Amino acid sequence: MIVFANGEYISSDEVKISPFDHGFLYGLGLFETFRIYEGHPFLLDDHLARLNEGLRTLGIKAEYRRHEILPILKGLLAANSLENAYVRMNVSAGNGEIGLQTAEYEEPNLILFMKPLGTPSQLGEKKLALLNIRRNTPEGATRLKSHHYLNNILAKRELGASSEAEGIFLTREGFLAEGIVSNLFWTEGETLFTPSVETGILNGITRQFVMKLAGKLQLGVQEGFYPQEALLEAEELFVTNSIQEVVPVSMFGQKTFPGKEGRVVQALSRQYGECRRKLWTRNSLQ
Ligand SMILES: C=C(O[C@@H]1C=C(C(=O)O)C=C[C@H]1N)C(=O)O
Numbered sequence: 146m147i148v149f150a151n152g153e154y155i156s157s158d159e160v161k162i163s164p165f166d167h168g169f170l171y172g173l174g175l176f177e178t179f180r181i182y183e184g185h186p187f188l189l190d191d192h193l194a195r196l197n198e199g200l201r202t203l204g205i206k207a208e209y210r211r212h213e214i215l216p217i218l219k220g221l222l223a224a225n226s227l228e229n230a231y232v233r234m235n236v237s238a239g240n241g242e243i244g245l246q247t248a249e250y251e252e253p254n255l256i257l258f259m260k261p262l263g264t265p266s267q268l269g270e271k272k273l274a275l276l277n278i279r280r281n282t283p284e285g286a287t288r289l290k291s292h293h294y295l296n297n298i299l300a301k302r303e304l305g306a307s308s309e310a311e312g313i314f315l316t317r318e319g320f321l322a323e324g325i326v327s328n329l330f331w332t333e334g335e336t337l338f339t340p341s342v343e344t345g346i347l348n349g350i351t352r353q354f355v356m357k358l359a360g361k362l363q364l365g366v367q368e369g370f371y372p373q374e375a376l377l378e379a380e381e382l383f384v385t386n387s388i389q390e391v392v393p394v395s396m397f398g399q400k401t402f403p404g405k406e407g408r409v410v411q412a413l414s415r416q417y418g419e420c421r422r423k424l425w426t427r428n429s430l431q
């Protein structure tokens with residue numbers, strides 16, 4: 146595959162960063178993962194807004210706008226002969242001395258990775274398992290989509306490699322948090338529930354988008370601190386992320402759920418697909 150690295154399109158086996166990059170040495174890097182449908186990056190503005198906010202938080206002097214990134218993505222699609230793709234846009238701090246740096250990073254490394262990913266012909270399903278490992282607290286005030294994925298990797302090792310399963314974290318206090326690579330939702334009647342970002346979870350772009358779609362469907366939306374027992378009353382369960390979209394859940398522990406037959410998850414998936422077909426590239430407010 147061809148990647149984009151600091152202004153150049155190069156083969157993935159040639160791309161290099163320095164071992165002095167503080168993204169490598171200290172985890173000082175951020176990334177966004179999103180999909181391109183028929184050449185159109187979905188919710189690009191929302192992803193760039195979260196990335197730019199994180200860069201300001203980390204003192205990495207860079208800001209990315211749609212008019213800069215769109216041509217890069219189009220060039221990367223052409224170089225890889227793709228129309229539909231999975232993109233990882235990665236910004237690492239750039240080089241510094243060994244030792245913790247307090248000064249801003251002036252020369253970050255921008256790398257965009259791409260791999261083929263078509264649009265599913267039908268809804269998939271996952272089974273959820275409650276993880277023993279607890280969700281760690283964010284490194285700072287809020288969870289950034291940073292290089293710090295050790296908690297997630299240890300959780301994935303606990304869960305196993307199955308693509309049919311997702312692990313669900315509790316917080317240290319025992320409240321429902323999120324999946325290893327997803328946000329968690331459930332329904333009761335006409336209300337959608339999801340853990341608050343105050344639990345320390347990643348405020349997923351898809352989470353935010355689905356909450357807005359719920360409003361269009363006249364569903365109530367409640368965020369909060371919920372014990373795992375809240376799921377005993379749940380009627381439908383699903384998880385979300387920008388790559389897997391809205392993923393119906395058929396089982397959590399020993400409790401079965403309607404999965405892709407769920408009325409609400411079907412309605413949300415239809416709405417999501419409608420927006421995808423409109424090739425939305427701006428943000429969830431459009
Ligand atoms: C979206 C998924 O995973 C995301 C991508 C990465 C990654 O590129 O390493 C890690 C965690 C997630 N934010 C997925 O469906 O696996």
Ligand SMILES: Cc1ncc(COP(=O)(O)O)c(C=O)c1O
Pocket residue numbers: 178297323324325326327328347348349350351352385386387388
């Ligand atoms: C821990 C975690 N939570 C939630 C999500 C979902 O975020 P988004 O909807 O921005 O893809 C991800 C990434 O996919 C993640 O890694």
